[in-house]
Amino acid sequence: MxxxxxxxxxxxxxxxxxxxxxxxxxxxxxxxxxxxxxxxxxxxxxxxxxxxxxxxxxxxxxxxxxxxxxxxxxxxxxxxxxxxxxxxxxxxxxxxxxxxxxxxxxxxxxxxxxxxxxxxxxxxxWRGAAAGIDDVICITIGTGVGAGLLVNGEIIAGRRGTAGEIGHLTVEPDGRRCNCGRYGCLEQYASATAVKEIAAEALTHYPDSTLHQAEALTAAVIYQEAAAGDVLAQQVVDQAAAYLGLALGNLATALNPERILIGGGVSAAGDTLMVPLAEQFERFALDEAAGAVQFSIAKLGNEAGISGAAWLAAKRLGFL
Amino acid sequence: MxxxxxxxxxxxxxxxxxxxxxxxxxxxxxxxxxxxxxxxxxxxxxxxxxxxxxxxxxxxxxxxxxxxxxxxxxxxxxxxxxxxxxxxxxxxxxxxxxxxxxxxxxxxxxxxxxxxxxxxxxxxxWRGAAAGIDDVICITIGTGVGAGLLVNGEIIAGRRGTAGEIGHLTVEPDGRRCNCGRYGCLEQYASATAVKEIAAEALTHYPDSTLHQAEALTAAVIYQEAAAGDVLAQQVVDQAAAYLGLALGNLATALNPERILIGGGVSAAGDTLMVPLAEQFERFALDEAAGAVQFSIAKLGNEAGISGAAWLAAKRLGFL
Structure with missing residues (x-):
C-alpha cells in the first residue's frame, strides 16, 4: 500500500x-x-x-x-x-x-x-470530550489524582514540568498524611485509594452499613452503595466531592477555564460523584468563573494519552 | 526632533x-x-x-x-x-x-x-523584577488582593478574562464573609483592609496591645508593631501569611512557576511579611514546585501597569 x-x-x-x-x-x-x-x-x-x-x-x-x-x-x-x-x-x-x-x-x-x-x-x-476547546482542566481520579491544564490551547508544563500535580493541592491544612510527605493533599480524600481507606477506617463505627456485605471494599462499591443510600458511603463520597469542589473551584477562580473534564476510574460513578461535586464547585468558585465552566466526563479513556502524544508531535512539527 | x-x-x-x-x-x-x-x-x-x-x-x-x-x-x-x-x-x-x-x-x-x-x-x-522570566505569579496586596499569571511568557486571561482573581480563592471554607457573596476568600484575611478589620475586632481582648496607641489603625502600623513584637499584631500578620502561603503554595503546585512577585502597598512590610510567608509557602507547596520558585518584591510600583500595557502592544504588533 x-x-x-x-x-x-x-x-x-x-x-x-x-x-x-x-x-x-x-x-x-x-x-x-x-x-x-x-x-x-x-x-x-x-x-x-x-x-x-x-x-x-x-x-x-x-x-x-x-x-x-x-x-x-x-x-x-x-x-x-x-x-x-x-x-x-x-x-x-x-x-x-x-x-x-x-x-x-x-x-x-x-x-x-x-x-x-x-x-x-x-x-x-484534540479529539475527545473537549475537542476544539482551548482552556481546559482535565482531572484524572483513580489510584491517585492528577491533572493536565490547558490554557490558550497550550499545555501548562511549568518551569520544571511539575505543573498540574493537583492531587497535591492542600485542601485540609494538617489533614491526612500524604506519601509526598505533607498533610491534607487532595489525593488523600478524593482518590479511589483514599475513599477506600477512609471507609475502611470508619466501618466499625457503622455496624449497619451495607459496606460490611461487600466481598471486597473498593471505591466502585462505595460509590454504588452511596447511590443506594448507605450513610457511611454517602459521607465518604460527600467528603471527596467537597474537597474536589474546593480544589477545582479554586483552580477555576485562578484560571477561568471553559471546560473541566473528569476522567479516570472514579468517573464511572457518574452522577453519584458529579451532582455533589457540581454543588460544592458552585460554593467555592468565583461566580464569574463558575458561570464560564461546563463539566463533562472525559471520553477517550485509555486512548487519551496516545492521542495527546500524537497531538504534541503534530503541534511541534507544525501540522496544527 | x-x-x-x-x-x-x-x-x-x-x-x-x-x-x-x-x-x-x-x-x-x-x-x-x-x-x-x-x-x-x-x-x-x-x-x-x-x-x-x-x-x-x-x-x-x-x-x-x-x-x-x-x-x-x-x-x-x-x-x-x-x-x-x-x-x-x-x-x-x-x-x-x-x-x-x-x-x-x-x-x-x-x-x-x-x-x-x-x-x-x-x-x-518585561522590564521589572521578573525581567526575562516566562512563568510568573505576580500578586498585588493592597486594599484588595489580585494577581496576574504568566505562563510561557503569555498572560493567562481565561475564557472570560477573569483569570488571576486569586483574592477570591477560598482559603477557609465557611470563613469570613467576602463582598463577592461567598465565604473565606483570601482577600478577607490578607488584604490591607482585612488586616485592619481583624485587628480592630480583636483589640478589646488585648488591652496591653501597642496598637491602642496608634493614631490611626492601618495595615502599615500593624505590620510595624508586629515587627516590634506586639502579640496581637503578630497574630494578625501570621494569619495573613498562613493564608497567603496556602494560596500561593497551591498555585505553585498547580502551575510550577519560576518566580513569585509580591507587590502592592503591603509589600512595603518586607521581611515582616516575607519571612513567615516563605515558611508557610514551604509547608503547603509540593516540594518539587517549592524548589523551583524564587520570591521577590515587585519593583515597578505604579509603572508596572503602563509597562505591561506597552508590552501587550509590543507583543500583539509583533515587536517581541
Missing part, C-alpha cells in the same frame, strides 16, 4: 504497559496496541522496544516509514519541558533520563516528551 | 486617575504622566481624554504621531480577551463596553486591552 498521508505515533508509557497509537495528521486513528514495559537496565530498553514496535506496526499496515513524521510520548513523572528529560519517574526508575533523545535516536524521527497527565488533557482537547 | 524610533503608549485606567506612559519598542521609558479619570457619560469620555493626552505629549516631546505604532490599556475589571470588551468594571461604570474599539478609534492606532492586574504582572516580566 502506498499512501500520501502523513502519520504520527503516540506513545504512552506506564509502569506495566506502553500504549501505542498511529494517527494521521488529520486526527484519524489507524492503530492502537500495547507492549509490556521492560524496566530492565533502569528503563533503558524502553526506547528500543518502542521503536521496534512502531516499525513493525508500520510494516504490517504497509505504511512506509517515510510517511511517519514523528512521535510524541507521555512519561509517568516529571518531564523538563525544554529538552524532554525525565527528571523523575519512580515507577520506571528514570532519573534525569534523556527520554526524548533516546526515542529520537531509536526511532530515527523527532520525538517530543511531556508528562502523561498533561498529554491526556491535550488528547481530550 | 525627528526620530527613527518606534513608540508604544501604555495606558493604565484606574477609578480616580489614568496613568500614561510612552515607551520605545526597546523598553526605554520616555514619559510617564497621569490624567484624572472622568466617569462622566458612563465612562465614555475616557477614550477621547486618553487619545488627547497622548497626542499632546507626543507634540510636546516633538515625536511625530507616525512613530506611534499603537498602545495597550489596562482596565480595572473583567476584559474579554478576544475583543477587548470590558464586561464589567464597577469603579468606572462600564458594562459590556468595547474599550479596545473606542480607544482604537479615538487614537487612530491599534489599541489592545487587558485586565490591569494581568498587565502589571506582564510589566514586571
Amino acid at each position: 502506498t499512501t500520501d498521508k502523513t502519520y504520527l505515533a503516540g506513545i504512552d508509557i506506564g509502569g506495566t504497559s506502553i500504549k501505542l497509537g498511529l494517527f494521521t495528521t488529520e486526527k484519524e486513528n489507524v492503530a492502537v496496541w500495547q507492549i509490556p514495559t521492560s524496566t530492565a537496565d533502569g528503563g533503558r530498553a524502553i526506547a528500543r522496544d518502542v521503536a521496534g514496535a512502531i516499525e513493525e506496526k508500520l510494516n504490517t499496515l504497509g505504511i512506509e516509514k517515510d510517511s511517519l513524521a514523528g512521535a510524541g510520548a507521555g512519561a509517568p513523572g516529571y518531564v523538563r519541558p525544554d529538552d524532554g528529560v525525565v527528571t523523575k519517574a519512580v515507577n520506571i526508575g528514570w532519573e534525569e533520563y534523556p527520554l526524548a533523545q533516546a526515542l529520537t535516536e531509536a526511532l530515527e524521527r523527532p520525538v517530543f516528551v511531556q508528562n502523561d497527565a498533561n498529554l491526556a488533557a491535550a488528547g481530550e482537547a | 525627528t526620530t527613527d524610533k518606534t513608540y508604544l503608549a501604555g495606558i493604565d485606567i484606574g477609578g480616580t486617575s489614568i496613568k500614561l506612559g510612552l515607551f520605545t519598542t526597546e523598553k526605554e521609558n520616555v514619559a510617564v504622566w497621569q490624567i484624572p479619570t472622568s466617569t462622566a457619560d458612563g465612562g465614555r469620555a475616557i477614550a477621547r481624554d486618553v487619545a488627547g493626552a497622548i497626542e499632546e505629549k507626543l507634540n510636546t516631546l516633538g515625536i511625530e504621531k507616525d512613530s506611534l505604532a499603537g498602545a495597550g490599556a489596562g482596565a480595572p475589571g473583567y476584559v474579554r480577551p478576544d475583543d477587548g470588551v470590558v464586561t464589567k468594571a464597577v469603579n468606572i461604570g462600564w458594562e459590556e463596553y468595547p474599550l479596545a474599539q473606542a480607544l482604537t478609534e479615538a487614537l487612530e492606532r491599534p489599541v489592545f486591552v487587558q485586565n490591569d492586574a494581568n498587565l502589571a504582572a506582564a510589566g514586571e516580566a
Whole structure:
C-alpha cells in the first residue's frame, strides 16, 4: 500500500504497559496496541522496544516509514519541558533520563516528551470530550489524582514540568498524611485509594452499613452503595466531592477555564460523584468563573494519552 | 526632533486617575504622566481624554504621531480577551463596553486591552523584577488582593478574562464573609483592609496591645508593631501569611512557576511579611514546585501597569 498521508505515533508509557497509537495528521486513528514495559537496565530498553514496535506496526499496515513524521510520548513523572528529560519517574526508575533523545535516536524521527497527565488533557482537547476547546482542566481520579491544564490551547508544563500535580493541592491544612510527605493533599480524600481507606477506617463505627456485605471494599462499591443510600458511603463520597469542589473551584477562580473534564476510574460513578461535586464547585468558585465552566466526563479513556502524544508531535512539527 | 524610533503608549485606567506612559519598542521609558479619570457619560469620555493626552505629549516631546505604532490599556475589571470588551468594571461604570474599539478609534492606532492586574504582572516580566522570566505569579496586596499569571511568557486571561482573581480563592471554607457573596476568600484575611478589620475586632481582648496607641489603625502600623513584637499584631500578620502561603503554595503546585512577585502597598512590610510567608509557602507547596520558585518584591510600583500595557502592544504588533 502506498499512501500520501502523513502519520504520527503516540506513545504512552506506564509502569506495566506502553500504549501505542498511529494517527494521521488529520486526527484519524489507524492503530492502537500495547507492549509490556521492560524496566530492565533502569528503563533503558524502553526506547528500543518502542521503536521496534512502531516499525513493525508500520510494516504490517504497509505504511512506509517515510510517511511517519514523528512521535510524541507521555512519561509517568516529571518531564523538563525544554529538552524532554525525565527528571523523575519512580515507577520506571528514570532519573534525569534523556527520554526524548533516546526515542529520537531509536526511532530515527523527532520525538517530543511531556508528562502523561498533561498529554491526556491535550488528547481530550484534540479529539475527545473537549475537542476544539482551548482552556481546559482535565482531572484524572483513580489510584491517585492528577491533572493536565490547558490554557490558550497550550499545555501548562511549568518551569520544571511539575505543573498540574493537583492531587497535591492542600485542601485540609494538617489533614491526612500524604506519601509526598505533607498533610491534607487532595489525593488523600478524593482518590479511589483514599475513599477506600477512609471507609475502611470508619466501618466499625457503622455496624449497619451495607459496606460490611461487600466481598471486597473498593471505591466502585462505595460509590454504588452511596447511590443506594448507605450513610457511611454517602459521607465518604460527600467528603471527596467537597474537597474536589474546593480544589477545582479554586483552580477555576485562578484560571477561568471553559471546560473541566473528569476522567479516570472514579468517573464511572457518574452522577453519584458529579451532582455533589457540581454543588460544592458552585460554593467555592468565583461566580464569574463558575458561570464560564461546563463539566463533562472525559471520553477517550485509555486512548487519551496516545492521542495527546500524537497531538504534541503534530503541534511541534507544525501540522496544527 | 525627528526620530527613527518606534513608540508604544501604555495606558493604565484606574477609578480616580489614568496613568500614561510612552515607551520605545526597546523598553526605554520616555514619559510617564497621569490624567484624572472622568466617569462622566458612563465612562465614555475616557477614550477621547486618553487619545488627547497622548497626542499632546507626543507634540510636546516633538515625536511625530507616525512613530506611534499603537498602545495597550489596562482596565480595572473583567476584559474579554478576544475583543477587548470590558464586561464589567464597577469603579468606572462600564458594562459590556468595547474599550479596545473606542480607544482604537479615538487614537487612530491599534489599541489592545487587558485586565490591569494581568498587565502589571506582564510589566514586571518585561522590564521589572521578573525581567526575562516566562512563568510568573505576580500578586498585588493592597486594599484588595489580585494577581496576574504568566505562563510561557503569555498572560493567562481565561475564557472570560477573569483569570488571576486569586483574592477570591477560598482559603477557609465557611470563613469570613467576602463582598463577592461567598465565604473565606483570601482577600478577607490578607488584604490591607482585612488586616485592619481583624485587628480592630480583636483589640478589646488585648488591652496591653501597642496598637491602642496608634493614631490611626492601618495595615502599615500593624505590620510595624508586629515587627516590634506586639502579640496581637503578630497574630494578625501570621494569619495573613498562613493564608497567603496556602494560596500561593497551591498555585505553585498547580502551575510550577519560576518566580513569585509580591507587590502592592503591603509589600512595603518586607521581611515582616516575607519571612513567615516563605515558611508557610514551604509547608503547603509540593516540594518539587517549592524548589523551583524564587520570591521577590515587585519593583515597578505604579509603572508596572503602563509597562505591561506597552508590552501587550509590543507583543500583539509583533515587536517581541
